Amino acid sequence: MDTFSVLTTEPQTVGVEWFAEISDLLLNKTEFVVAGIPHRFTEIEYYYFGGEHKDPFAHCDPLQQTTAKWYFHRESGSYRGGSFKGLDISFGSEGMFGGILIRTIEDPDGNEINGCSLCVDHLLKTTGHAKVADLDGEVAERLIWDESSPIHIRHNDALTAKEIIPTARVGLTLKRMGKHPDMPAFIMRDYRYLTIPKIKKGKVHTIIAYHKQGLSAEEIKQKTRSPQRTINGYIDAFDEGQQLEDFQSYKGQSLKSADVCRLHGTWHRHFATTS
Structure with a gap:
């Protein structure tokens, strides 16, 4: 078709x-x-x-x-x-x-x-x-x-158009990085697309995506309905991750929300200009 x-x-x-x-x-x-x-x-x-x-x-x-x-x-x-x-x-x-x-x-x-x-x-x-x-x-x-x-x-061209937010995908880790060395390059690429920013699952990725777009914490709060304290914590963790030289600390690990934000920061440092 x-x-x-x-x-x-x-x-x-x-x-x-x-x-x-x-x-x-x-x-x-x-x-x-x-x-x-x-x-x-x-x-x-x-x-x-x-x-x-x-x-x-x-x-x-x-x-x-x-x-x-x-x-x-x-x-x-x-x-x-x-x-x-x-x-x-x-x-x-x-x-x-x-x-x-x-x-x-x-x-x-x-x-x-x-x-x-x-x-x-x-x-x-x-x-x-x-x-x-x-x-x-x-x-x-x-x-x-x-x-x-x-x-x-x-x-259906008559549907109401909505803002599309590209973010990283949900639920991925570097547990198998030893077997798949290319995982760091792909893990935080913007391969998830959504039109409802308040969706709970994966909201950490939505918040970081808005942060990388240059939105303020207050603007992110209005769009995602997340607490300001949570947003600020995610941004701080993202900044921490940007200081890391490599991805070894994430290898084989389960990731909590703060870890995901740090991984976003590390990925941004190494791959943002090439992906």
Whole structure:
């Protein structure tokens, strides 16, 4: 479909410019139709491994070598369950693995369904399926804009445009940095795009993104509805991280919010001008 050709045409350079163009289409000009009910995407993340862009955080499932297909998360060929459920829009090709992760959607009443697993739960409930396998079986590998599918997208230029905030992705760490030395270069790239800055999960990334844009702590407070003390603490931790020479202190570690901010600072020092 020509309207969504940006999804199916890989540019010479994979990265934020391409992802930003796709995000404007998906977040501001696309309806996500679930059992006939129009929803909106409000938070998505990008994972792409191929060519010169070898993102070590990408799943690289064989199904992500397709384009414009729905990919329900799997592990060793089986659908992931519980809190590990997730849904991607594939945007890969042979030897190239691409997934756009659906993190938050909004129903017609303005209710937010926040979280990858909760989004899948909502799809199951709304379409009347008990299991992911049942829903995926009905989708039957249709393209994402195929209106005969119980879930599909459709273009709508009449949607109210919202500010899109690019931030780092949620929940990533450097625990496996020893095995994947390229992780530091990718971990804080702005590959998450959202239109609701008050979303709780990942708000630390939203606050730091606004700080890097030059917004004051008061302006960030108004947009994210976060306490001023929290915002100031995050900014202080970001500044601390900028003093670090390398990423060794993060290797193999779980990250609390302050650690995430320090890692943002360290990443900004080493990669901000090249990514």
